[in-house]
Amino acid sequence: MNEQQNENITNKIILEFGKTIEMFDLTPLEARLFAFLYLNEKALTLDEMSEALGKSKTSMSTSVRSLVDFNLVTRVWKKGVRKDLYQANFQLFKSFMPTYINKWIDATNHQLGSLEEIKGKLKQDNYEDNKELTIIKKRLNKIIDFHLEVEKSFRDMKKD
Known part of the structure; x- marks a missing residue:
């Protein structure tokens, strides 16, 4: 019963x-x-992973390769074992966050550039008499401020 309970929790x-x-x-x-x-x-072989997750060895190999590329899993060597062994990297935050913080910063900068371009176009063209567009321009400024705050937050996280 204890083994079944452990497996359910896992x-x-x-x-x-x-x-x-x-x-x-x-x-x-x-x-x-x-x-x-x-x-x-312990580090596991592709066969052990395949059996545990009920997936083919090929799909395990593909998935492990991807996890290794993301630096989430490491191939390890063990004396006397001929098959490749894999183990998760245990520093979760350090494994995941740098890549995704940079992605967020890049995406935010890209969007910010596009929004600034729209803002510049609105300044260039004379839309002062258009009351509706004046409201939109104010909202655009708030959207730009939002993007600046998001970027700052992610840059601050990157420093930590």
Whole structure:
């Protein structure tokens, strides 16, 4: 009974943690695999991962390769073991955040540039008599301020 209870709890954690990990642009399988590896104390082979998650060895190989590329999983060597072993990197925040903070900063800067371009066009053209457009211009300024605040927040996170 204890083993079944442990397995149920582990599966719930993998499911819920996997949902969080998916938010970092990982596929559901990659997210579940990372969560599974993170919960395991020892490095595992593709066969062990395949059996545990009920997926093919090929899909495990593809997913592990992706996780290695994201620096979330490391291939490890163990004396006497001929198969490749993989283990999750355990510093979660350091593994995930730098990449995604940079993505947010880049996306915010891109959007900010586009919004500033629209603002410049509105200044260039004479729309002063258009009351509706005056309201839109005020809202555009608030949208630009929002983007500046988002960018500042992510830059501050990057410093920490």
